[in-house]
Amino acid sequence: MKNRCFWVTKDPLYVEYHDNEWGVPVYDDDTLFEFLILETFQAGLSWITILKKRENFRKAFDNFNYQKIANYTEDKFETLLQDAGIIRNKLKIKATISNAQAFIKVQEEFGSFSKYIWAFVDGKPIQNNFVNREDVPATTPLSDKISKDLKKRGFKFVGSTVVYAHMQATGMVNDHTTNCFRYNECN
Template sequence: MSKSRCGWCVGDTLYEAYHDEEWGVPVFDDKTLFEFLILETFQAGLSWITILRKRENFRKAFDNFDYKKIAAYKSSKEEELLQNAGIIRNKLKIKATISNAQAFMEIQKEFGSFSKYIWAFVDGKPIKNSFESFKDSPSNTELSDKISKDLKKRGFKFVGSTVIYAQMQATGMVNDHEVSCFRYQEV
């Protein structure tokens, strides 16, 4: 018997595995939060499956998502990334990833961790929504607007409200699994 899953992932094994194992699971680890921030930034204007299919390429290209290394990238590394056909070769997004790594570390200095900063917006607990269909899920909310605005004020780029809401979904700050999905109660 097949499991009942959110409609957006059905039919693609990579999508289903991501949905079943990662999407909506609360993430409190700074390294993983940064990884999703990079991936969501590159996803802006594209489909998530495109990014998932290139995830390992991103991992290799961006030093295993090590924000300390990324923050120190020089123009030669930017050029190398622009020539890497395995990732999304968008100059502005590559530059944003580097400056976002720097801003990420500034937040760590101020709050002790990025996790403490970002999870404070939801008082440390995921928001549990009750959507019948993934199509009912918003692309942004007042809260994602607020987080986006705060991140931009702190120097982050490509962190619009829609990108931030996708980040919140991916890292479990909101549970947007469909109520009929087997993961809804699990996460």
Template sequence: MKIIDEKNRCGWCNSSALYQNYHDEEWGKPVYDDATLFEFLLLETFQAGLSWITILNKRENFYNAFDAFDYKKIAQYSDDKIQNLLQDAGIIRNKLKVYSAVTNAQNFIKIQEEFGSFSQYIWAFVNHTPIDNYPKTLKDVPATSPISDAISKDLKKRGFKFVGSTVIYAHMQATGMVNDHVENCWTRN
């Protein structure tokens, strides 16, 4: 894909138009919808150990393979469906990650039942208000935070998989719980 334009953006997204679109349209914008929060959670867990652009390039395949990220359907996946996913070259065919998608969907629903919504649960960790770190450069953007540590610990206690602090911090960035757009990024204007 051709790069969109020459706007000042966070340096991590300048290698492709797909990255730039994601940065401009989604990254760092607050998300309160449970379906979208689950989509990013699923994608972030598959990203663990890989680059985000790898996941973005396969996002549509994930959408199709995982029933439009419908966590209610995913929570009910049969072994046959899981085996089909493990044969799908369009996604990341990591057995543990595929199984974790089902487990995480089941636990996502349990959190909804306990808190009314996953959004209520996760946003409570930041008092329902995005944190703006105002980083000057990419070097000032952390990989984790005490809050991502706490969320990770709580999710693991609830049975979630592939939700280490780095994955959770990336989820917080993707869903706007934390704003890490650098100082000269056009999105700050």
């Protein structure tokens, strides 16, 4: 039996996500945007809730196409509010639209969102050596800094906890615990 991080339940969706996605460095703007949106909707909820609705989010938000999302009309917004397959939070849906617009502006300024976000860690993952649950932070001074910068650029629902979760998910930090079989694979 494989040792996994403390937060992984027996749910096959969680196991699959942990074993194949979480903590793997992502440099692709499309995937970075998807995770940003999912993390935004996760604020205040459990990650498994989001994972279970991921395909619904994908359908509802045009496969996370930020070019399309940035141009959503009021009608599309109202349609999303009625979509029982996603989290129907008015502020988070509005934030998704404005975040798509801010995302495009960052791409225009830096050439890609990836160049912008990865510059905070000099282009390579921070390798942490956490042993147990208590060691893993919810925020760091770096996630505080990134959060502040994103907000300055017009992003919403990007508090330090959301940003740190995004950093973990996209491999900007390796927060697999040292006893997890993925720790060395993501190192």
